[in-house]
Amino acid sequence: IESCMGWKLSKLPALKEFLLEGEVEAYQHVQVKYTTGRTPTMTIYHNERIHETIQLEFYHSKAALHSLFKRKGVLP
DSSP states (O other), X not given: OEEOSSHHHHTOHHHHHHHXXXXXXXXXXXXXXXXXXXXXXXXXXXXXXXXXXXXXXXXXXXXXXXXXXXHTTOOO
C-alpha cells in the first residue's frame, strides 16, 4: 500500500484509522509506504509482477477494507 500521510488521507477517516492505528499490520505480507501527495493505492503482486492496483479512496469503512483484503486473499 502506498499513501500520503497528510491531507489526502485526512479526508478518508476510516482508511486513515485502518492504516495508522495498526489494523493493516494484522495482515500478512502487507507493506505500507507513505509518500507525500500519493493517492491511497493498494498494489497486489503475483510472482513479483503487478497483478492488480486498487484505489483505496473508494472504501469508506473499515469493514469494507477488511472485506477487500479477504476477497483478494490477503490473510490476517
